[in-house]
Amino acid sequence: MCLAIPARIIEIDPATDIAQVSLGGVRKEISLALVNDAQVGDYVLIHVGYALNKLSEEEAEQTLALIREMGLLEATEEEGATPGGQA
Template sequence: MCLALPVKVIEVGCGPDGEHAMVDLGGVKKEISLALLDDVQVGDYVILHVGYALSKLDPEEAERTLALFSEMSESDLTAP
């Protein structure tokens, strides 16, 4: 099973080649590759899969998806 997640870009131009970005996923910061995308800016949401940004995502859709992940995580904590 493959999982791609929405993440928020907090810094661009990272890495030795400048083709990386720093993203935030629920407080976890990770450097990812932007080699497959053009024109990614700070504040954009991208779909992350195995270290690569695959596509940009509408901010409202990203927030809804992240809220659903958060709800699932919370329900796991309260499950018997």
């Protein structure tokens, strides 16, 4: 089973299409090679180091809430969740 998870872009290096994303304070470097027009503040669906597509903030929050309900994410004050395992 594959799992992709929403995360918010917090920084982009336009020279390399590499972004830093944050989920509950955990930062991860990902590639934006598969996503057009991503900007800081956007939510993207990430899987194995790649952003697959952009999501609305509402869709991202709904998805994160469902993942928390399954016990795969723990609620925190910052951004609503933190990974229960590795992202």
